[in-house]
Amino acid sequence: MVRYAGLLGLGREVWDLTPAELNAQVQGSNRRQRELYEAAWLTAALMRAKRLPSLKKLLGPGQAPRAPVDREAEWRAIKEKFGEK
Numbered sequence: 001m002v003r004y005a006g007l008l009g010l011g012r013e014v015w016d017l018t019p020a021e022l023n024a025q026v027q028g029s030n031r032r033q034r035e036l037y038e039a040a041w042l043t044a045a046l047m048r049a050k051r052l053p054s055l056k057k058l059l060g061p062g063q064a065p066r067a068p069v070d071r072e073a074e075w076r077a078i079k080e081k082f083g084e085k
Contacts, residue, residue, distance in 0.1 A: 010017075010025065017025070046052060 014022065052058075
């Protein structure tokens, strides 16, 4: 298991993880690896393209910008909900 821990960027602390935490680390590592493959593929595809698509088209439909959040008010509401002062 220590051999695989190095691949996840973990050291000896791998022994302190629960199976669920270790599974989450593995899934996160797999997701990151897939993102790197997708980025490499897209880079190679764009290098071969005769004409680059517009950035707007390349990025696809985006989300509407969210309103700024008042973090202090949000934190006070959470504290009040759990009865802290």
